[in-house]
Ligand SMILES: [Zn+2]
């Protein structure tokens with residue numbers, strides 16, 4: 001019987017034989033890396049002179065993962081790194097649903113403590129019995145993907161409206177639970193390391209001085225004149241008004257770090273608050289008459305509310321890498337852990353794009369018998385599968401590849 005690895009390799013090879021991967025622009029100046037079964041990067045410092053050479057390599061090797069450098073080099077294949085001679089680099093932002101606190105993780109993720117054996121649902125990183133780091137089994141679902149996409153739209157808004165990057169933006173599905181955004185314009189390529197860090201600082205609101213825009217006065221805050229949604233102060237103000245208009249008491253309570261009943265009081269006063277912001281540039285004091293005690297409650301509410309708005313709006317987090325030598329998945333290649341294609345997505349198609357339908361590489365006509373170790377309910381090509389536990393199933397090729405790639409299933413004998 002063929003091994004899981006041989007089986008996948010055979011189908012990956014077939015995939016690359018049947019199509020030409022467009023590859024990233026300036027292919028001859030990129031460093032490439034490939035991965036093997038269960039390992040995203042097993043070899044780096046590869047280079048190709050042409051698209052043709054790159055595609056021949058894919059057909060021959062059919063790697064499980066293919067990555068390329070966002071940087072451009074004079075000698076991309078040389079090592080160590082300085083010998084490559086850095087010429088410039090694109091910006092790449094990666095969004096992965098694994099890092100987002102989606103509620104659905106409670107349904108599809110699970111954890112197990114390697115020390116005491118306790119296990120449970122959700123993405124729990126520390127054992128609540130013995131305090132050890134747990135092993136988390138991460139899955140993803142349409143809700144995860146939608147949340148990652150929302151982050152992409154948020155970033156695009158900043159890139160286009162705050163930075164004025166209109167050219168060279170390319171988006172692709174990561175091949176698993178997220179999206180990659182590439183900015184490949186000439187202006188971006190020449191950015192110094194310091195300028196790259198500055199961009200990250202801006203996007204994470206790292207050196208935003210909130211209170212130079214929202215000044216604390218005796219019983220209220222002043223705010224900027226409401227204009228249009230670009231730049232941090234305006235974004236914060238627009239979001240504040242939107243949240244009040246939406247009037248979700250639970251959400252407002254969380255954002256303002258207060259009780260639901262206090263949040264309801266805020267909602268009751270929302271028309272006055274919004275009018276005051278619009279016409280007088282004042283965020284008024286809340287919760288009735290102002291005694292010194294009440295006043296501090298109002299302050300606390302607005303401080304928490306404003307800070308949480310900043311956290312909510314920041315399109316990327318502080319862990320975002322500024323490493324220019326990192327390599328990322330080549331668009332239109334296969335992700336070895338899912339068998340899905342890291343499909344390019346046109347900007348105007350992003351909203352409708354459904355990777356669980358449009359990034360399917362393998363047909364549903366062929367079925368394969370596999371032994372499934374464990375899998376929650378998952379979705380592919382408009383169908384849902386599972387949940388499964390220790391059972392043999394005959395699955396469409398794409399679903400079998402999906403499980404085999406992540407070691408959640410093994411080949412089953414005839
Ligand atoms: Zn434990």
Ligand SMILES: [Zn+2]
Nearest residue numbers: 104140141144
């Ligand atoms: Zn999910």
